Amino acid sequence: MEYLKSERKQIFYSILLGLAGGLVGVALFGLSGYMISLSFFEPPFFIIILIIAVIKLFGMMKGAFRYIERLLSHEATFQMIGRLRLNYFTKSLAMDEDTHSVKFIQKLNQHFDRVEDYYIRIIYPYVTAALLTLILLLLAFYINTEVVLIMAAASLLLLFAIPKLFEGLSYKEAEKREETDDAFYMKLYHYIHDYTDLFVRRQTETHKKGLYGYLAGIKRHEDKKALYESLMGFAANLIQIAMIILVIFVMYQETPMLVPMVMLLGLSYFDQVVPVIQPASNYRTVKDAVRELDTAEVEREDEAETDKNIEKIIIEDLAYKYPGSNTNVLKNIEVAFTAGEKHAIIGSSGSGKTTLLNRIIEGDDAVNFYGNSEKAGHDTLINDASVMPQHLDFYNATIEANITMFGHLKTSAECMKNHLAEMEMSYYTPDTMITHTGRLSGGEQKRLHFIRMMIEDKQWWVMDEPTARLDEKLREKIWNHVLDRETAIVSTHDLSRLDAFDRISYMEQGEIIESGSYDDLMNEKGAVYHAVLRYADNL
């Protein structure tokens, strides 16, 4: 419940109203039952009219209570979800976890769906049902203790025993389902990305059969879930009929007049309580989801505010391995980048260029940032750099929001239009809505991000493959802009303008094996020399 602390007021009132609504609802049916018993014994006519009037009034009240209560409980939930989202986003900004996979996003989405259930479908109805039960138990003392005992037993079974019994089962089933989903995801991802190879080797059918197997597995899990849910309903029905029969037996001698009332009252009580059972059995699964979203705070030190610009980056003996791997993807990296210099990093794919750039962008103990001559007190380069990483991010929003990062960068619509025109994307206006999935081609992403960088216009430019997936003309435009800058670090396979760089480093298998000016390296006739020759050989 601590997740709901800011919504205390709404919760208090919604439970109060829910309880009142429940009581009135139950009373309504009880009264109708009482009315018919009474009617047959010729009571004064006005009493019947009075009872019916009260029934109507109660009905209206119940409706009104439920109306207000639902508004309150939904508002509380939406506020809670909004806050959770905001917290989660702030935390994820501080984490280094890779959040690009569909699976991660899908799981997160699922967690949030479950949290939505947490209050509206689990906590709140349960609390209301439990309070309603307590009040009815107290009222039952007016009839006799046997009725109290029967009701107590029934409600214990309904609200406690059945949910508890099925909780473990559903929890295990949910876990198994998640395992199936995870395995299915891996295989499906593999199938999609390896399709051409599989097709040529005539293995698509076999692999597809495997995927069908996962669908069948999911069906089995869902069937089991359905079985549990139906069994819970069945158990509730058994309790209901047992209660009906028992109540008749304990009441018919002393208080026969009240039997119809208790019958209708009991049926209405079951109508209210039974829907609570199934969600309550999911409590553990949902609680896990809530806990997942409430992971411990990760402190990321705020970049110290400092006036000093970064003038030099010196990397000393940098080695790096991916978390969970024991192979170094970078080793013995010794290199310096200086403001005012354009530095190209080349080498075949897999040689570690992207990883090196990421270490520079994100900061690493071996990467030191210097202002003029002393340490600048920076942990990362992002204060002073516009960055084009390998993976570019876009959001379901307008072009304008995407370019300016929701208004973070200040620029005019005119300026954006000019940039779009230059990048041959006039078919977009700042108001065009784009989506992050599918619609943007790789080339479009590069160009849109490039516009971001031009508007952001920071001192250092750090770019991973700025010209990949672009045609000749656009490559030319991008290179002209990049080479007009004073300071840039660019990793590239496109060597068409290599001679315009002040410094070139050649990477192979995680190491820098050559570094120097274009002319020196060409004279040395080493790796860079051969790479340039080979590039010239391209058709």
Added chain:
Amino acid sequence: MKINIPAKYLVLYVLMCLGAVSAFILFGHNLSLILEDIVIRASTPDSSPLMWTAVFFMLFAVLTLTYKLVSQRVANKRIESLGRKVLDKIDDQTMKYSESMLNAVFVHLEKYRPFERVFIPTIIQTMVRLGAIIIAMFFIHRNAAFIMIFTAPFVPLYYVLVGLKTADESKAQASQFDALGTLFLNLIRGKNTVRNMQAERTVTGRLKSFNERYVKETMDILKYAFQSTLMLEFITILGIGLIALEVGLQIIIFESITFYAAFFTLLLAPEFYNALKVLGIEFHNGKLAQGNLEMIEEWLEKETVAGDYRFQGIRDNAIEMRNIKLGYGSENLLEDAELTVPETGFTAITGPSGIGKTTLLRAIMGLHAPAEGEVHIKDGDIGYISDRIYFSDTTIYDYVSEGGYDEESVRNILEALGLMESMENLEEGIHTKIVNHNIPLSGGEIVRLKMARVLVRRPSVILMDEPTEFLDAKTEQLVMSHLEILKESTAIVAVVHRRKLLKIADRHYTLENRRIVRRNGGEY
């Protein structure tokens, strides 16, 4: 909203629901008899109606349980086959939209499931209940049946007059809820850019204000939705109240109703009105689920290549393409093009990017049907070395062998390509797991691994998309000398970006002006 379900299930469902509601009505009948005994005659209840009460209620419970089990199993089966249909749409181009495909399978399909699992069975059950109760009421207490018939249309009427707006509004709310969720998930996914551009404060502020606006607007819309529920509740109360009033008057003034009928009526009336309410609420849920079905159907509408369009069994050549027209939609990359590839030798294909070189290879592979013309191949024994590398959750051994070759053959081929040395440096050798490119393979190694994967199989035709990224000279020499040996016994068709490779080419074609043009003597 159409309920799309095979007739046999519909009949089965209706029968089961009819059974359940009949059992419930018979339960009510016996219970009313007992209560009449107790209240009016103040006698001990007979054991026979008491037993029947229990029996019919049990029957009702069992039938309800069976109905739920059967209908949910059918629904899960239908979702499974829908999932299969979506998977059937995967082809070599899906990679570009992999996120959308994964979303269809993991998100939209799951969000559509409740429609099949809950919505359809509930609607059928409710309709049967409404009908059965009204019919029963005609026998129990006719006036109550009239009141039901009179009040029930108010629910759909209300929906027509006021509720349509609510339905639209609730759809707007659903899409808005989606929009907030999507923005949030987008931002989580794209947090690196937020961080790199130091836009944390702006973006967090944006998310917060979006959220506040969203809560406010949603609550405004929910007011409408809940108002319609309130109206339903009022109609219900009105109905039950009217029935209670009528029953009361009958008892006291006209004295024309038995206790049995009075109690039975009051027992069934709430069942009737609750069913009406359920219809109203489910309508809303159904709308939400349907949006997801639309997303799935987008995939289902996609056309796939129907069967193998290639002709197999030519004798003298490995590949013959005759009068080929090849392209995407109305845009043709090749028209009236011809290509003949003999059983051995190296055929090089060049041309600027985007002109259709890879599409040509795909047409040979059977992945892209030409709009016109014929593709003839000797047999289906083709190997393909693509220009992109994809490793996931596999070991080098699994990647190369794909389960079809033993360790020795794999080692031999890796040895022949000069890869064993670097493989042995890995901790678990060729059984090292590759996840997320965690192993620093050089471009040259990657190319050779891909070659190894094809060469271990020795296909009669090898298609090759030369990687545009540069390799070092040593690796290139190695690759070239292998291809030179290979081409003596195999037909190699390669998209070539480097002049040097043309040296080993026996034939050289260039794609220009939508034709395949032969160059002289294999030289450029």
